[in-house]
Amino acid sequence: MPILPRALELHGDLTQIRRDIHAHPELAFAEQRTSDLVAAKLAEYGCEVHRGLAKTGVVGTLRRGNSLRAVGLRADMDCLPMQELNSFAHVSTHDGRMHACGHDGHTTMLLGAARILAETRNFEGAVHFIFQPAEEGGGGGKVMIDEGLFEKFPCDGVFAMHNMPDIPVGHIGARPGPLLASSDRFDIRIKGYGTQITLALQTIVSRNMDPIDNAIVTIGFMKGGSAYNVIPDELIIGGTARAFRPEVRDLIERRLGEIARGTAATFGATAEVDYKRNYPPTINDATEAAFAADVAAEICGEAAVDRDIRPSLGSEDFSYLLNARPGAMLWLGNGKGEGGCYLHNAKYDFNDSAIPTGVSFFVRLAERFLAREA
Numbered sequence: 001m002p003i004l005p006r007a008l009e010l011h012g013d014l015t016q017i018r019r020d021i022h023a024h025p026e027l028a029f030a031e032q033r034t035s036d037l038v039a040a041k042l043a044e045y046g047c048e049v050h051r052g053l054a055k056t057g058v059v060g061t062l063r064r065g066n067s068l069r070a071v072g073l074r075a076d077m078d079c080l081p082m083q084e085l086n087s088f089a090h091v092s093t094h095d096g097r098m099h100a101c102g103h104d105g106h107t108t109m110l111l112g113a114a115r116i117l118a119e120t121r122n123f124e125g126a127v128h129f130i131f132q133p134a135e136e137g138g139g140g141g142k143v144m145i146d147e148g149l150f151e152k153f154p155c156d157g158v159f160a161m162h163n164m165p166d167i168p169v170g171h172i173g174a175r176p177g178p179l180l181a182s183s184d185r186f187d188i189r190i191k192g193y194g195t196q197i198t199l200a201l202q203t204i205v206s207r208n209m210d211p212i213d214n215a216i217v218t219i220g221f222m223k224g225g226s227a228y229n230v231i232p233d234e235l236i237i238g239g240t241a242r243a244f245r246p247e248v249r250d251l252i253e254r255r256l257g258e259i260a261r262g263t264a265a266t267f268g269a270t271a272e273v274d275y276k277r278n279y280p281p282t283i284n285d286a287t288e289a290a291f292a293a294d295v296a297a298e299i300c301g302e303a304a305v306d307r308d309i310r311p312s313l314g315s316e317d318f319s320y321l322l323n324a325r326p327g328a329m330l331w332l333g334n335g336k337g338e339g340g341c342y343l344h345n346a347k348y349d350f351n352d353s354a355i356p357t358g359v360s361f362f363v364r365l366a367e368r369f370l371a372r373e374a
């Protein structure tokens, strides 16, 4: 039996929880209702409950036996600041807030896994269920780490799933190495003539990089001047940079500064570069990604597991957890979105039929990880 029978029995209950969270979306660090709900459910299931990391973060813990081995399973709880355009019964009850990234589903599946693992306790060691705030830009995962997540809850490995439209329900995507990109922003303030710089910036990707080290430098805006007949004395260029490897990210930051300042100097202008690092690339540990893919194959069947899924140019703050501990993030198939719509779309909705697969995967992953020698 690949999907756990208990996960199928709980499918109705979990669907209700998922839709309740969907109807009450909360923004970064303000996930109070969601956090209360998560803490209450974890306590009801029999977990130790710890609250307060990163304001609304919750960690549930199950322990059994004397083994010191521990695994962390992570879900994110926040929504996006956008207006939902769906019309079903569980549509957002809050104007301008919406679960358009399926974090309602992530939270629900991790609750389901906690419930089953609390019932069966078929493991030795500790399972930490990490519910973090503020994935969408606020870096809630990083704040939890900074506030002592892994000192309070030592983990030998950390794992997470993200729901993914266009992958069929019942399928899981894995990959060793980079899964998602870094997402940085930059502003270049040029005093004097400046437009040559935007052309030169494109050469960072085209000339300074190995083509397999995919990276993107995008100019998002240029601002300067306010009259037709006056050459502006200041130009501001803003953009984003994405990379899959830390070395490439360092290279982009360095070359961006060199090119902007160098090009400005040739025109007798000056350039100030403000490069703001946001989320780092999300890089799966090769061993843990292969291990997680094996567990996925046990649940879904080998044919439904893609072990070398294409990386995405999106970004994730699970990257901070993976920089701190070995582990992996996987894609959970969410099927075709309504009208083919994608994550962060005003019509997106997590697909409840994916719940039993995700719950079964988390449960088996914890059991198998804790049963391993190291």
Ligand SMILES: [Zn+2]
Binding pocket: 100, 101, 136, 343, 344
């Ligand atoms: Zn998102």
Ligand SMILES: [Zn+2]
Binding pocket: 101, 102, 103, 135, 162
């Ligand atoms: Zn997300």
